Amino acid sequence: MFKLNLKIALRNLWRNKGFSLINIGGLAIGLASCMILLLYVAYEWSYDKQFTDHDKTYVVYQNAVANGKTFSWAWTPNAMAPEVKEKIPGVKYASHSTYPNAKLITSGDKKLISTVIFADQSFVKILDYKFIKGNPDQVLKGINTIILTKSFAKKIFGNEDPINKTVTLDNQDVLKVEAVIDDVPANTSINFECLMPWALFEKKESWAKEKNWGSNICLTIVQLQDNKFFAEANADMKGIYKRNQKDKFTADALLHPLDKWHLYSDFENGKSVGGKIDQLKIFLMLAFCILLIACVNFMNLSTARSERRAKEVGIRKAIGSSRKSLISQFLLESVFITFISTILAFALVEISLSYFNNLLNIKLQIDYGNIKFWIALLALMLFAGFMAGSYPALYLSSFEPIKVLKGLKIRTDSSVSIRKILVVIQFVFAACLIVCTSVIYQQLKYAKNKPIGYDKSNLIQISVEGRMREESKLELLKTQLLKSGAASHVTTFSKDITENGNNTTGISWEGKNPNEIILFNNRGIGDNFIETIGTELVSGRVFSDKFPADTNSVMLNEAAVKMMRLKNPIGAIITWGGNTRLTNVGVVKDFVVESAYQKVAPMIFYSSRRDGAAVIIVRLNPNQNISSSLEKIDELVRETEPNYPVRRKFVDESFEAKFQNEKLLGTLSNWFGGFAIFISCLGLLGLALFMAEQRKKEISIRKVLGASTANILGLLNKDFIKLVAIANLIAFPLAYIIINKWLSAFEYRVPISVLPFVLALSISLIIAILTVSIQSVKVAKANPVDALKYE
Structure with a gap:
């Protein structure tokens, strides 16, 4: 039965090349867009999760009340780490380090500016980097030593073994290479090429030797023995400044999860309220919307062609096929088309990844050796296939064989209504994307052009x-x-x-x-x-x-x-x-x-x-x-x-x-919003193709009776224009709510004007009219004799 259903699916694809091309192309673009967005979301989500005990690791934040509000930052005094290790319950390790900064590293004639960090020994116990050479239990104990990353070691020593060789820091301190670690992953919040002992930092900066609770000079990272200690440890952290600063108390401390540091970096009133996670939510929604639009295309075109497959359904039912087997067949066709689209989507992703990597300044790649990737891809493909094929399968399998084989007209009122609803859904998403992208562009332009108080040019x-x-x-x-x-x-x-x-x-x-x-x-x-x-x-x-x-x-x-x-x-x-x-x-x-x-x-x-x-x-x-x-x-x-x-x-x-995040959001919204609109156009084109074909005789009679091409185009466009207008009316409140929430994060922001909404309405109407007219004009200009000569 499976083999038979597969043959039927292939035959239908071949017989309806135009519709098949639109379906496969639309689904491929939708899946490719969805895959790229999901790859980016997965990349951002994986930040700081490479370490073994990342879920038990925390960054110490300081909350300080000033200027009538609470400021939160991950800068702490050098006395914080020893105090936390000694006094806070459940702490396994506590480390302090400098933030990454640029220093000159010299070896022979090679002079390289490198990103360096000074840290104590607990740093590499909490963040368990992979040691290629050297003993992780013995590093950072001395003063004049250094750990290099693999790529930096190659830059400065070539293919030579760097262990026990020396480099010079800032033309002053001669340091012995005691270890080489694997390169720090790009998706980690602490990036460096060289790691040096905290004792060296104290040697170079003598003021850093004194324990000082009033000077925030370092990053403090804490690892708990178990997360069951978190509540008690975090409660004790709150009063750590008060216990040590006495009457100078001005701040509270808290433990912020390391694996949330990148995504939840925005604080309000001393509490984490979001950050880049809000951007990822937008991209997830965008990925889902694009895939949904592609699936809607499939539903629309499949139900629009229902009359052509009515006799097939009638005959199969008459010879004993059950509705269940028919549903299986149509779902198989849908999944098969999705499978072909997925292969094409893979090609599109591989072609476009290098462009998006340059655009985003990151290194997205498909990990073909990761079983999780294949499971996620299979789930995505099956989801798209069953979602796209669900309504057509249920609708087509519901035809009554007697009515079909007697040649009676199949009632398609319900399918027409569903198709209209699906077109509206498509353009709701498209209009929302146009409005949101327009406001993002306005906000970015406003912030860039707003006077900053000095002339930054030249x-x-x-x-x-x-x-x-x-x-x-x-x-x-x-x-x-x-x-x-x-x-x-x-x-x-x-x-x-x-x-x-x-x-x-x-x-x-x-x-x-x-x-x-x-x-x-x-x-x-x-x-x-x-x-x-x-x-x-x-x-x-x-x-x-x-x-x-x-x-x-x-x-x-x-x-x-x-x-x-x-x-x-x-x-x-x-x-x-x-x-x-x-x-x-x-x-x-x-x-x-x-x-x-x-x-x-x-x-x-x-x-x-x-x-x-x-x-x-x-x-x-x-x-x-x-x-x-x-x-x-x-x-x-x-x-x-x-x-x-x-x-x-x-x-x-x-x-x-400073505008990197907003530029990224705007650029990706532009690209994938454009893809969503393009996919919607493909679906509209296919629907217009079918509608024009269905109404060929009606159009011919109207032409014989004196209707002009413009009259006929108006007739064919009227229904679609109504649907697009309804879609915009639904989209506008949704877009307003989304964009108003996004803008609320900025003290300086553009007012939400009527312009983006007018732009969305104009663009969606123009797109709909052009898309429908491209196909309709062929029918409107056709010779009516060709359609009526057999009547």
Whole structure:
């Protein structure tokens, strides 16, 4: 019976090549789109789950109340890990480490900038990386040692065995290679190429030796013996700051699961409320919608062709076939078509994966050796096959053989109604996608074009390395950059101007409410900072070498003045850290250094002559060629510090990275929304093809009676236009709810205007009219004699 049903399925596919092509093509595109989206979701979902006890591992977060709200971050004091290990019940390991940062690693003539981490020995026990060489129980115990990843070891030593060879860190510390580990997976939150002992960090930064509860300098990771200890351990964590800071208590601590760190990174009032998981939910919904639209196409076209298969059903029933066997046959046809579509989908996925990997800057790939993948694929294929074939199978198998064989017209009212409902469902999804994609684009454009308080174009940052940290060398380089003509203005900054970090609550002033806690961003700035970045001085003056006492001066931004409620900010005495008295000499216009979607935080600036600078900020001379200016800048930097490679980048490119998630969402929505609309068009085209064929005689009679081509096109399009209009009316409230929830995450957001809804209605109507008319116009222009000559 199976063999017979398969032959019938093949025969029907061959006899109806046009419909088969539309069905297979639509399902293939739907399945391919669904597979790519699910691969991406699976990739993001697997973040930080590569480690053996990832489910028992937690990141210590700090909740601090300031500025009238709760801030949450995974920065903790160096005293946190020892305290947790000693005092918190159920803790197996507690580790502290620095966050990844760039350092120079040298071996012979090779000078490479590498991402490095300083960590204690518990780090590699909690995160059990695969050791290729070396003893995991003995690493990170010394001071001048280093662990390399496999790929970095190959970069610096080639094919030589790196064990016991030496490298130099920042041209200062000679380190012996004690182990090589497998490359850190791309889908992990802690990425590095070199791992070094925490004792080395303390050697280089002597202040890190002292246990300090007021300075958040590291990442603390905790692993429990068993998750049954979690409730008690988390409860004890809450008061850890209060127990150690006494009257200075300002924060609570909590344990945040490592395997949720990537997806649930957004906190509100000290509690995890979501993050990238919200984006994944959108992609899952998009994957389901695209597959559903493809399945709807199959249902529509199968039921539309019902009359052609009515006699087949009648004859098979007359010779003894049961309804159950007919349902089995039609479902087999559906699954068979889905199987062919899946093969084609595989080809489409393999062809397009490289493009999407470049687009998303990740490495998605199909793991053919993973049994879970094949089980998931089989489940997806069967789901699509049975879903697509369910209604046609039930509908076609319900025909009564006597009526069919007598030649009576089969009532298709119910199938027509179902087909209309299915078309409406398709265009509800399509309209929703158009509205949502339009608003995402508007929000991204708004955030990018919103004034950020300074001019980021033609602005570059150069990392201060080695001898450049010497004040005399730095001043000489600044002078040379200006004299060369490559730069119109030069200044320094204590951090990458587009990065977060460097916050303090230790600021007080006359009139401050002692119970009020305000969190300030603090940054060191150089002379000519205002002119270089292109911001404004609201009042007062800037730091200058004409004022040697500026090491005891600060500047504030407008948000800080407002938060501090200073009526006369210039000359205000500010106490920093309890005993350092500083004078405010100027007020700077608010400019963005953190999120472009949130309000600018209060900022306090100090002279970088006090603590040095991390970057040189250069405004390129607009009258010079950019390429030659960059070459000249690189040459001058190399002359100042020849032992380090030049690290520079454009500020606008760094700023662009802030919108990565929104760009990703917009790009994928555009692509797969377009696929969903295209699949809907395929279904509409097939339906229009069938409808025009069914009404060929009616159209011919109308033409004989004087109807024009335009009249006939209007007649054929009218029903579809009604369905699309109804679909939009249903889609608009749904789209509004979805997009309003998405926008609520941003303090700065575009208002939801009528434009995206008008655009969705216009596009869906134009698509429907064009799709139906492409086929209908052939019938409308056909010679009526051909259809009526046998009547």
